[in-house]
Amino acid sequence: MNVIEVPDADDERLADYVRLRDVNLRKSLEAEHGLFMAEGEKVVRRALRAGYRPRSLLLTERRAAALADVVGTVRAPVYTVAESVAERLVGFDLHRGVLASFQRKPLPGVDEVLAGARRVVVLEDVVDHTNVGAIFRSAAGLGVDAIVLAPRCADPLYRRAVKVSMGAVFTMPYTRLDDWHGGLEGLRERGFALLAMTPAPDSVTLAEAVGDGAGKYALLLGSEGDGLSFRWMDQADVRVRIPMAERDVDSLNVTAAAAIACYELVVNR
Amino acid sequence: MNVIEVPDADDERLADYVRLRDVNLRKSLEAEHGLFMAEGEKVVRRALRAGYRPRSLLLTERRAAALADVVGTVRAPVYTVAESVAERLVGFDLHRGVLASFQRKPLPGVDEVLAGARRVVVLEDVVDHTNVGAIFRSAAGLGVDAIVLAPRCADPLYRRAVKVSMGAVFTMPYTRLDDWHGGLEGLRERGFALLAMTPAPDSVTLAEAVGDGAGKYALLLGSEGDGLSFRWMDQADVRVRIPMAERDVDSLNVTAAAAIACYELVVNR
Incomplete structure (x- = not known):
């Protein structure tokens, strides 16, 4: 016993x-x-x-x-x-x-995680475990194929992230890049268009960027305070935004933005 | 001085x-x-x-x-x-x-809050201040016209809600119903279609329910654990869902669902 x-x-x-x-x-x-x-x-x-x-x-x-x-x-x-x-x-x-x-299990390699994937979320430096868990839950629920983490993104298997994800961290294929500086190149080489999320008004809307959805997309999301680094923003193929109303609110929080972006990227195509 | x-x-x-x-x-x-x-x-x-x-x-x-x-x-x-x-x-x-x-200021009446409004979010018993704040932020950012609270919904001006909303609770017009049991009738009389959010698979998708968006919509969201009450679900005109993938995730959290629903209701129409 x-x-x-x-x-x-x-x-x-x-x-x-x-x-x-x-x-x-x-x-x-x-x-x-x-x-x-x-x-x-x-x-x-x-x-x-x-x-x-x-x-x-x-x-x-x-x-x-x-x-x-x-x-x-x-x-x-x-x-x-x-x-x-x-x-x-x-x-x-x-x-x-x-x-x-x-x-824990060993993390799979990037090749394994991206094999057959067409819709991927890439988290740069999301530092809050609650946010990481919430993003995994939304991404899994909406049908994103995989998540790729930058070296400094918070751990999805930390207790708080596991809890907030409701266990989505167990079923969503994910891995972590070793290399922050050059890491996005590997995604591009595998045929993904790199979409950098930003609230900047001089970007294109997510719906415009995705168009009819015939393609492979990697959605890049940055840290809670400052968003994506200059390096990653610069590496991206296109900077995309969620259209905002004029109401003294300048951005959405990262989990809301991620949920909407996954919806637009997966469900609406 | x-x-x-x-x-x-x-x-x-x-x-x-x-x-x-x-x-x-x-x-x-x-x-x-x-x-x-x-x-x-x-x-x-x-x-x-x-x-x-x-x-x-x-x-x-x-x-x-x-x-x-x-x-x-x-x-x-x-x-x-x-x-x-x-x-x-x-x-x-x-x-x-x-x-x-x-x-505080006195809360405006329902008539005042709904005057000219076409897209409204109605929170039944969302009890977590973080969630209330996050929903206000998303709704304001995406251009929802007003928010109506059921009698037992958590207070948007509680410190934690104010903080998470980044101040959206100040600019988003909102009020609170006195009457939980009959409160939705007033919305219907003012011409709003009542859309009840639920993860239940026998509902229609939000996109189908809203169609071309020519109409006035009130989106009903329920509590974190159990969703909308039977009473409100029963009062609604249509039960709507966000399409979910098959990945051992049975629902989104209420703030992610709210963000997506506001996006579909406002931005995508």
Whole structure:
């Protein structure tokens, strides 16, 4: 039987789950062990369905029944703890009561991710995990084929991104470029038109740029504050915008812009 | 001269700014005094531009120069405090260094908000202030004419909503229905087709529902978890969806759905 009751938050078998809100600690701990965290029943099930290998599951006593069907088949220890132990361990009230630690897989190569793809989103330096998660959710939901990350874009498998994505980070093919400076060239060589999103009024509208949609498009999105770097803007084939009203609002936030752009790029063609 | 240095976080002239993250305290304090908070230089300027009357401004010493032009003309006290005082007062590191307390205005009536409007967003029970702010930003940016809130929708002038909206809550005409049960009837009587957003696959696509866009449309959006209530769904003229891909993602989040729907409703017609 793989269900193990653990009475003590300091038990080293629970080390994967320690202080989940301590961003710096988590980043180094997760990098060192190649793990990531999934939270909530739905998201944990999606990670399993996507073939990620669990290191362990952690259930609070109140929620132990929620994953009863999974517990019977999963090949990893399932730790059950009291709510108070969970709270002391992770550092906040774990009201969802279901956590799992998963082993990461090696990221696929660019060739593998782009094979057969016609609609791709490329995130330069989106630094907020919530935004990365939200963009993955929209892109997956709307049918984008793949996502490519610049070297400094936030990690899609960080807990907050996983959660906000509702698990879309597990099913959306993605990889990360090693090379920021020259990385876009590889996309161009594979036949993608590079569309740089910007609120600048001297750009063309997304609908104009995509036209009848017969082609392969890579949509470039930049960081929350400053948008795309000069380098990437300069590398792009065309600068595209979402038409804005005149109402003292100068731009959309990056997740809204991404959702609209994916819709225009995929659904409307 | 209206600039007053205040050395002590307990000074009662700073009472508007106390414990900004204490949601319950803030809700009752702001309701009692009919005030709301704006944070950051850009947002404070937008509130002033939109004609809201400031009760006071609060600047940290480091940021006192940022609003120098405003300080000279605003008819309200401008308190300057040390960073440490600001942090003790508001309860977190106030790195933006600029806050203002404004007097609310009475909400306009439904007739006033809808006069001349052709594209309207109606939020039922969107409870998260971040989502309300993001939806206002997208709606304003894309050119929606007005927003109508159900009685239990979260407050657009709550600090977090104001901030996320980047001040769009000041320029977007909006009001709140008194009556949840019968409130939609008033929209229908004014000639609006009621479009209920849902991920349900047996609905029609938004593009089909809007057709050539010759008409007046009210887009109904429900709460984060459960979507629209049965009552509102039942009252709607048509249930509309955004077409989704098959990728183990069953819906978009409400801000992404709102952004796409506003785009389809306004920009694409």
